[in-house]
Amino acid sequence: MTDTGPLLSTPLHALHLSLGARMVPFAGYDMPVQYPAGVMKEHLHTRAKAGLFDVSHMGQVIVKAQSGTFEDAALALETLVPVDILGLKPGRQRYGFFTDEKGGILDDLMLANRGDHLFVVVNAACKSADIAHMQANLAGCSVTPIKDRALIALQGPAAEAVLASLNADVTAMSFMDVRDVTLVGADCIVSRSGYSGEDGFEISVPADKAEDLARALLAHSDCEPIGLGARDSLRLEAGLCLYGNDIDTLTSPIEASLEWAIQKARRLGGAREGGFPGADRILREVTNGTLRRRVGLKPDGKAPVRAHARLFADAEGAHDLGEVTSGTFGPSVEGPVAMGYVPVSHASPGTQIFAEVRGKYLPVTVSALPFITPTYKR
Secondary structure, rough: OOEOOEEEEOOOOOHHHHOOOEEEEEEEEEEEOOOOOHHHHHHHHHHEEEEEEEEOOOOOEEEEEEEOHHHHOOOOOOOOOOOOOOOOOEEEEEEEEEEOOOOOOOEEEEEEEEEEEOOEEEEEEHHHHHHHHHHHHHOEEEEEEEOOEEEEEEEOOOOOHHHOOOOHHHHHOOOOEEEEEEEEEEEEHHHHHOOOOEEEEEEEEEHHHHHHHHHHHHHHEEEOEHHHHHHHHHHHHOOOOEEEOOOOOOOOOOOOOOOHHHOOOHOOOOOOOOOOOOOOHHHHHHHHHHHOOEEEEEEOOOOOOOOOOEOOOOOOOOOOOEEEEEEEEEEEOOEEEEEEEEEEEHHHOOEEEEEOOOOOOOOOHHHHHOOOOOOOOO
């Protein structure tokens, strides 16, 4: 149960139970946190071969202009995000985020040009608010949640070979391509993307075909099921933000080191400068910088430094800098990894700072992100 009622289940819930998953509440859903192999082995298997993730709890939404043109849908959605959507070519997708009037981040999301409409994927914990936000603010557009499809992620260096065993057409796809692909007789929407730092795919599949597809992928000798535990350590090693931890309404995209996701067309002097919530602050920060930045953190030793640990400039805890937003042990890095916010004066890689852990001040080195080398297929 949650505060709002019973936990929801994804179309793969029965499969998770049959595979021996340990289930936990997450964003209102009963989700697998790990399988019998354990988080460490699941993480390393994804880095070495291919891991299968159930991400059906996330929101899938179609945004379509009443005029029927992609251009009108793109321009409408650009009023809510600082992203160049109009310039997105058919069959391509882009990372973005909703911002508020103060320049904070309401949620991050993926946006795909599907020809005559946009296919939007939003975070599970924010999807109701995101859908309401779009429905209230996208004049001239329909905003339709997709409730009859599951979402599966296949990640790792063997992901292409695993998916190609079901349909070889996916081998022609590059990073951030999106296309229609038939898998196990089902009409799927496949993007070459993911949340692990590895090559891989995200697959929107009709709910009644989700288990068939998952079982077909797991039948491949290189593919294993992966839970939320390894998903978190994989994304953290890849330097990827988790909404609610590393970014939120108190964080601007520039503080979060996400200015790379604001294209030239939406910046000062661009073809469609501004026009999104919080533009004055965000575009000013693009030009002038911010007082603090999200950085990578590598604690000394083997003990992880967890979220909310305070960060200090000195080993006595006299000069407070900020806090850790995500932290865990990185199996691929073979040591603890973390992210957090510090003043720009302490944001350069190699800077030594200290994290407070159970009353002790442990040395931490500011690190460039990501901690691993991504293997996206460009």
